Amino acid sequence: MKDYLVRATAGEGQILAIAAQTTLLVQEAKDLHNTSPTATAALGRVLTGAALMAATLKEGQGITIRILGDGPLGSIVAVARPGSVKGYVAEPGVDLPLRSDGKLDVGRAVGRGMLYVAKDLGLKEPYNGSVPLVSGEIGEDLAYYFTASEQKPSAVGLGVLVEPGGKVGAAGGYLLQLLPGTAGGIAETLEKNIKAAGPVSRLISRGHTPEDILALLLQGFSLKIHERQPLHYACDCSRERLQDILLALGQEELQRLLEEQGGAEARCAFCSRKYRFSREEVTELLASVPGRKQEGD
Structure with a gap:
């Protein structure tokens, strides 16, 4: 039933x-x-x-x-x-x-x-x-x-x-x-x-x-x-939502993931689904971190 x-x-x-x-x-x-x-x-x-x-x-x-x-x-x-x-x-x-x-x-x-x-x-x-x-x-x-x-x-x-x-x-x-x-x-x-x-x-x-x-x-x-x-x-997770979670980690943590793992992997806590973010994607996320200092600042 x-x-x-x-x-x-x-x-x-x-x-x-x-x-x-x-x-x-x-x-x-x-x-x-x-x-x-x-x-x-x-x-x-x-x-x-x-x-x-x-x-x-x-x-x-x-x-x-x-x-x-x-x-x-x-x-x-x-x-x-x-x-x-x-x-x-x-x-x-x-x-x-x-x-x-x-x-x-x-x-x-x-x-x-x-x-x-x-x-x-x-x-x-x-x-x-x-x-x-x-x-x-x-x-x-x-x-x-x-x-x-x-x-x-x-x-x-x-x-x-x-x-x-x-x-x-x-x-x-x-x-x-x-x-x-x-x-x-x-x-x-x-x-x-x-x-x-x-x-x-x-x-x-x-x-x-x-x-x-x-x-x-x-x-x-x-x-x-x-x-x-x-x-x-029912879980309504998506790459976009997990991307927002990665952004919330901040510049230092994203930089560490990029250097140590060559990208990032995020897992949804509600359904355990894993999302893989490539080096290029994490680099783009880094560039969009609010307040991030640019080279030459």
Whole structure:
């Protein structure tokens, strides 16, 4: 089954509800970055969270999530637009022993630090928000971000089931938000439903669709589905974009690459595609570096 998400409201419009299946796109990310099981779970959760958040945006808008923890995984980045997501983890090979309950130890691999969110809403400046990581488990951290930074009481469930051979068996997540003016008692009912439903990765591995998951989470509420949206992993890198990154290195680094390598090679962090720049191309880049002194100056 292809990856997709469902966007809905419930409780006569008092609850925003989004659920997604992301198994295939998380597997693609694992293949692209050759991630260990722990890194696969961490990156997969961030990718899924970004896809859920992007579903609240309009076409052409985008969101970037950066997790900067002090754990061995280092930074985790995901960039999403409605329907597509890409991302990477700084240390994809890091793996840790399982927790005492047999689950992957994502929290310890991420560690403590900060969660940063940047929303590109098509305005002059992006909207930026940040909160401390509360657990490193990603779902709890995003829920805290919504509540503390955007003042939107939320529940976020994210899960990635990694099979013994490293294959992604199931991945997905949900986002539930209480909209302004929500009646009392709704949060308590949602908490009970969330506890009864259990981990989202287990639900998906048992064949539950995003629609099924929302039905479980929103038992007792009227549910209205507004949209079903396909999801996929997509990188939009190009030679031009990587060229801009090389330019940002500055004159000294470009000169060093020219002398030591006779050119330059740049790799896209999101899809690992490599771009080779010849001696002539790097020489042209050097000539265009802003503020570069010309001979005889």
